[in-house]
Amino acid sequence: MSGARRWALIEQDRAGTVFLAVLAVLAIASPILNQLVPASSPFHLSAYWLTLIGKYLCYAILAVAIDLIWGFGGILSLGHAAFFALGGYVMGMYLMRQIGARGVYGDPVLPDFMVFLNWQKLPWFWIGFNHFWFALVVIVAVPAALAWVFGWFAFRSRVTGVYFSIITQALSYALMLAFFRNDMGFGGNNGFTDFKEILGFDLHADSTRVALLVITAGVLAAGYLACRAIVDSRAGRLFRAIRDAESRARFLGYRVESYKVWIFAFSAVLAGIAGALYVPQVGIINPSEFSPLNSIEAVIWVAIGGRGTLYGAAAGAVLVNYAKTYFTGALPEVWLYALGTLFVLVTLFLPRGLVGLGTLRRRTLDAGPAALAIWAIRSEVGASLESKLK
Amino acid sequence: MIRPPHVGLPDKILTLDDVTVSFDGFKALDGLTLSVDRGELRCIIGPNGAGKTTMMDVVTGKTRPDHGSAWFAQDIDLLALSEPEIAQAGVGRKFQKPTVFESLTVFENVELAIWGPKSFWKDLVARLTRAERQHIDDILDVVGLAAQRAALAGTLSHGQKQWLEIGMLLMQEPDLLLIDEPVAGMTPQETERTAALLRSLAAEHSLIVVEHDMDFVRSIAKRVTVLHEGRVLADGDMDQVQNDSRVAEVYLGA
Numbered sequence: 001m002s003g004a005r006r007w008a009l010i011e012q013d014r015a016g017t018v019f020l021a022v023l024a025v026l027a028i029a030s031p032i033l034n035q036l037v038p039a040s041s042p043f044h045l046s047a048y049w050l051t052l053i054g055k056y057l058c059y060a061i062l063a064v065a066i067d068l069i070w071g072f073g074g075i076l077s078l079g080h081a082a083f084f085a086l087g088g089y090v091m092g093m094y095l096m097r098q099i100g101a102r103g104v105y106g107d108p109v110l111p112d113f114m115v116f117l118n119w120q121k122l123p124w125f126w127i128g129f130n131h132f133w134f135a136l137v138v139i140v141a142v143p144a145a146l147a148w149v150f151g152w153f154a155f156r157s158r159v160t161g162v163y164f165s166i167i168t169q170a171l172s173y174a175l176m177l178a179f180f181r182n183d184m185g186f187g188g189n190n191g192f193t194d195f196k197e198i199l200g201f202d203l204h205a206d207s208t209r210v211a212l213l214v215i216t217a218g219v220l221a222a223g224y225l226a227c228r229a230i231v232d233s234r235a236g237r238l239f240r241a242i243r244d245a246e247s248r249a250r251f252l253g254y255r256v257e258s259y260k261v262w263i264f265a266f267s268a269v270l271a272g273i274a275g276a277l278y279v280p281q282v283g284i285i286n287p288s289e290f291s292p293l294n295s296i297e298a299v300i301w302v303a304i305g306g307r308g309t310l311y312g313a314a315a316g317a318v319l320v321n322y323a324k325t326y327f328t329g330a331l332p333e334v335w336l337y338a339l340g341t342l343f344v345l346v347t348l349f350l351p352r353g354l355v356g357l358g359t360l361r362r363r364t365l366d367a368g369p370a371a372l373a374i375w376a377i378r379s380e381v382g383a384s385l386e387s388k389l390k
Numbered sequence: 391m392i393r394p395p396h397v398g399l400p401d402k403i404l405t406l407d408d409v410t411v412s413f414d415g416f417k418a419l420d421g422l423t424l425s426v427d428r429g430e431l432r433c434i435i436g437p438n439g440a441g442k443t444t445m446m447d448v449v450t451g452k453t454r455p456d457h458g459s460a461w462f463a464q465d466i467d468l469l470a471l472s473e474p475e476i477a478q479a480g481v482g483r484k485f486q487k488p489t490v491f492e493s494l495t496v497f498e499n500v501e502l503a504i505w506g507p508k509s510f511w512k513d514l515v516a517r518l519t520r521a522e523r524q525h526i527d528d529i530l531d532v533v534g535l536a537a538q539r540a541a542l543a544g545t546l547s548h549g550q551k552q553w554l555e556i557g558m559l560l561m562q563e564p565d566l567l568l569i570d571e572p573v574a575g576m577t578p579q580e581t582e583r584t585a586a587l588l589r590s591l592a593a594e595h596s597l598i599v600v601e602h603d604m605d606f607v608r609s610i611a612k613r614v615t616v617l618h619e620g621r622v623l624a625d626g627d628m629d630q631v632q633n634d635s636r637v638a639e640v641y642l643g644a
Contacts, residue, residue, distance in 0.1 A: 230514065233513065233514050233515065233516070234501070234502070234513040234514075234516040235510050235513035235514045235516075237494060237498055237501070237502060238502055238513060240491065240493055240494060241491035241494060241499075241502055243493070244490075244491040244492050244493055244494070245489045245490065245491055245492075247452075247473075247485075247489070248485070248489040248490070248491065248555075249491075249502070250473045250474055250477070251450060251473060251474075251477050251482070251483045252477055252502060252503050252558065252562060253474045253475075253477035253478040253508055253562070254474055254502075254508050255472075255474045255508070255509075256474075258509070258510050259510050259513075262510045262511075263510075
């Protein structure tokens with residue numbers, strides 16, 4: 001192997017290693033800075049920051065999930081927030097059951113909103129959620145099943161490109177409307193909140209928050225490695241091949257829809273796990289998480305960070321959300337414009353996203369004059385052609 | 391996997407009988423009846439709209455005919471199979487426009503064309519054996535792309551992409567290769583090399599080549615079939631076909 005390709009691979013490996021190292025440092029430093037450094041010290045990591053970082057990491061997992069299918073398979077899902085929200089709701093169901101008799105109405109079994117709706121007994125689909133393991137199984141199973149069935153119909157009917165994006169938006173929107181309804185049994189527009197504990201650990205304790213952050217960082221690392229493994233396998237190469245020339249792949253004897261469905265389902269599971277980690281950290285889940293806008297925002301993180309690299313998507317999610325936290329605090333009215341402008345600028349000038357900056361600079365350093373010359377010649381030729389045509 | 395050699399196979403590799411395809415009332419194929427022997431190199435010519443590409447679409451499962459039958463190797467009903475199933479059964483196709491996986495390397499392109507059963511779960515853990523690697527390298531030698539092994543397919547020239555696609559077909563080990571305009575856009579030297587390549591394939595494989603370039607057809611084909619308005623107009627060796635007055639009328643521009 002030689003030339004640009006090998007260089008790209010080494011770079012990918014190095015950046016991936018840096019990414020994993022950052023996560024490892026985060027997972028080691030956060031508990032120390034929170035638990036061992038006294039609150040009076042400027043180096044103390046407060047509960048506020050723990051929650052914020054944990055939240056960013058959840059978004060990063062979602063971004064990696066989106067990048068897997070968009071960056072490598074060219075499948076633009078504008079409904080991935082739906083899988084994220086579903087995972088969150090399932091975790092929320094477990095957390096609601098954990099509240100037990102400590103709710104406002106003090107019912108030992110029924111969550112508050114059910115008592116409020118005058119329900120007499122637990123609906124069948126709430127049974128089993130008092131067990132953590134059961135919730136874990138459902139967190140994986142629900143997004144997987146939905147994505148698999150949805151993907152199977154879409155990919156088998158050869159729905160691609162913008163049409164696929166539109167129906168994923170519709171899926172997310174339909175779920176949002178459904179979850180807004182009180183009689184769905186998921187708390188209507190209030191969703192779930194007021195959680196007390198997870199596996200017996202107080203959700204408001206710093207030690208629990210720090211543990212959740214460490215677990216989230218671990219899941220992000222594992223998710224990244226799993227996606228890398230998929231992308232580097234022959235199945236992953238075929239996934240990229242399908243993006244380039246779907247009919248060629250089919251005529252080579254591949255049932256392309258099967259490859260798309262499985263990778264799409266895996267991506268949905270990852271998004272669901274991200275949502276499940278998100279809910280105990282932010283303490284609330286409601287139907288607005290299904291909002292189509294959330295899915296679009298997540299896609300923007302990936303585009304800004306740099307798609308087709310996985311770590312770029314994660315970096316994009318963290319950076320954009322940090323900017324969001326900052327702007328919505330300091331200049332709330334500016335945020336959406338800033339995000340929109342950033343997206344347009346990145347799309348125009350950094351097709352490989354922010355992580356493409358490094359390679360871009362290196363390349364323009366030697367290719368710069370040549371590129372300028374080509375550009376000048378082209379505009380010269382264009383101008384002369386134009387004058388001739390006139 | 392590398393395909394084992396085959397023995398004792400039937401004589402006819404492809405039999406089309408009374409195949410009709412219409413698009414909005416226009417009959418792209420109108421009762422086309424055609425058969426190709428195993429090991430044959432058949433050229434198919436005909437003016438635009440004669441049904442050449444539609445015929446390939448029917449054979450590869452892309453288009454379903456309104457009626458008629460299509461048999462592969464005398465015992466496989468092509469009309470009952472999907473595109474990937476037909477490919478698995480042993481029919482390979484090269485498109486008119488060179489179609490390769492541009493963001494993969496030349497080597498990876500050929501790797502994906504590997505013969506054998508394919509499934510997502512299998513391909514998730516699949517590793518190339520030493521013999522398979524060697525086989526890919528041999529094919530890259532045959533199509534003259536050994537030096538571009540690690541290059542991205544998107545960076546190849548037009549002619550190199552055509553060869554890469556032929557290399558992928560070789561890796562696929564089909565019994566029947568359908569090749570649509572292999573020398574379109576090639577330089578004379580490239581055309582000559584392609585002719586030699588296709589001739590060398592004809593013994594082990596059966597080939598159907600659609601081509602407009604008459605000199606090229608003359609240089610490779612023993613037998614030529616002329617299609618016109620979805621039917622066989624004439625059939626025979628190049629001289630017979632060229633001396634056929636009906637062919638001259640519709641195609642060769644008398």
